[in-house]
Amino acid sequence: MISEALFFSAVLFTIGVVGVLTRRNAIIIFMCVELMLNAVNLSFIALSRLHGSANGQVFVLFVMTIAAAEAAVGLAIIISIFRHHKSVDLRNINLLKG
């Protein structure tokens, strides 16, 4: 039971990482990041059950709250990028220079 849950979590996380690394569309990358977050959440729940402690579940609630806020900010940034560049393809955008 626990190993299946962790395996599933790892698969989800890897899919998220690969998506972040390979895709160019900002929205897709953003969704992949959410996928990674939820993979971690799944690990938390599984381990919380394994240890018989509520700590993991509390963490999950925190992560979901933060993720909601992050989603709001992230989507806002993407919208403003789109307004500026008329595109959300990250190949065209290299603003993150020091």
Place this chain on the structure above:
Amino acid sequence: MLQDLAAVDTHPLAATAARYVGLLPLIPLAGFLVNGALSLIPAYKRGPGDPSAAGHDHEHDAAAHAHAVDHAEQAGAPGDDHHAVARHRFAGVTSVVGPLVLVLSFALAVAIWLAMMGAGEMNTPYVQRFFDWMVTGDLKISWAFQVDQLSMVMVLVITGVGTLIHIFSIGYMQDDPGYPRFFAYLNLFVAFMLVLVLGASYPVLFVGWEGVGLCSYLLIGFWFSDKANADAGKKAFIVNRIGDFGFLIAMFLLFANLGTLDFTRVAASASSLGYDSALVTTICLFFFLGCAGKSAQLPLYVWLPDAMAGPTPVSALIHAATMVTAGVYLIARSGFLFAMSPTACITVAVVGTLTALFAATIGLKQWDIKKVLAYSTISQLGYMFMGVGAGAYAAGMFHLVTHAFFKALLFLGSGSVIFAMHRAYHHTGSHEDAQDMRNMGGLRKYMPVTFVLMWIATLAIAGVPPFSGFFSKDGILGAVFARAQHGALAEATWLGMPGSAVLYVLYALGLVTAFLTAIYMTRMMLYTFHGPNRTGEAERAHLAEAPWSMTGPLVVLGVLSAAGGWLNLPAALPIGPVGVLEHWLDPVVGAATAAVAGTASEAVTSTEYFLIGAAVLIAVLGIAFAVARLKPAALVPKRDAVPSHGFEHVLEEKYYVDEIYDDAIVQPLVSGSRNVLWTGIDRGIIDSLFVNGSAVLARGVGWIGSQLQSGETGAYAWAIAIGALAVLGAFTFR
């Protein structure tokens, strides 16, 4: 430490004037502060800069302003017609304070001396500790003064002769704009010199040793606006550094092996170094290197003739009577070390003798009156080292004392001559050389007092009885002869040669030097005071004796030079109390003398009378030879002189030693420093490689970093992923 304090409290000197010994250097130091403060006040209303610089400005000013002092009335300082314009505003205060502090010091010194006389036999020194100076680890050095018979002799000479020279300086220097500065330096010198001779440990002595070096530098370059004078000061300072290096090494070796630097403790534990061991010889020779620098012995003597660039009272006080004899004092003070190393003893005697002979030959052909006296001083210092090297510490110190009398007299007398010459040339505005003997001649008519006194000093230095120099020089030569016959030195070998033979050769060379001494001193007197006058028609009318403030000290020194021999009469000539100084110094140097001399019988033998007779004969022959050979009447003034040839010219050019040093040491050092150290190492390696190299490196690393920062989000994501994997991998597989 507790035992020491107890010993001090019960010392016979504890409740006498000796407890004020700490004041001895403080009194001249107070004079330094007062005169130094005065010297900071500009001499004139305009030109707030240095007094000498102000003097220059004033010279131009004087012509323009009616109230300015009249040039012609100002004699100024001799040998220096560029600076002397007017007296310093506070010259009167300096005239009182400068010599007064010396008089007070001398009075205190006499009080301590009387206390020592009253205390009777005193076999341990009176050591007074003031505070702990350096305490780190095993090293514990107190600021402590030591009163014993040896330091007392030096203190009396320094303050006594110093007082006379200070009084002389009033007349000699008061028209110099830097008058308070001069007395400030002179007072500071006396303070440091007293620290030197009173210090109870090598480090305290070293403070005085360096302090007098500093004052010597300041006073040689007193008229520093002439580059030659400033260079002479630098030369003295730099050459002395070589000697001081030796002094420091010797101190380090002593501390590393004995763990203490106090004289009393080193003396007590010196035997643990091992008799005639390589270690004790090394320590002694390094100390002697220090002495050779300070006391102008071969090969470090070159600074002393140049030091004559300073005012003449400075030459008398520092470069004849006191500072340059510090090396002799150091060896007498370290007698317990030198007595353990016959090798070092003979080395000291050999170097001293060779210096005496070498300098005497140069003195034969010098024309500058002060240069003659400078080489004569080097030569006489060589005699002193011959004496202390032969373990005759009392004889060496005796010659130190009598030399202080007659050489101070000779220098001050020459100062008086230069003063008169300078004044005469100043009246007519001539730019002839006031120190060249070829411009003098026949001065006995114009300066009778100086003339008589200078002859007394000349007879003393030449070794004619009954003047002081005869007894002290005879004491040294007799001691060298006695050591050659028996004792530790005669049995030792030196560089494979038997010590006895070496000492006999030294004795013979000492006699030759005595002969040369008589010749060059007589030559100086003949050319200066006898024959026709060569100063010039117009100037002759202005030649006159110096004022009494200058001739007074000369008279006192003349009496001392004539009668100084009675301080230490030899047993062979009991025309008074015999061996007073030797007996007085016995508690300090007696053990060391006995260790070197062995248990020689002190009975008067016919040999001693023969030696005395030989010395007198040599001196008289030298004077007679000079009188017969030299013709002052045939001499022409300096401007008409023809260059000399052959060996005479080599002597006149001082064996080209300065040139040889310049080519062999100075120029290689300069070019090596410039081409290797500066161009190669400083600019090549340090500047190019380290300084600019690190900048290039930082810029390169920065360029690589900036290339990584492309702004591509994908690249960043890859970097993060790979980095996270690397961290995970490191944790997993460590």
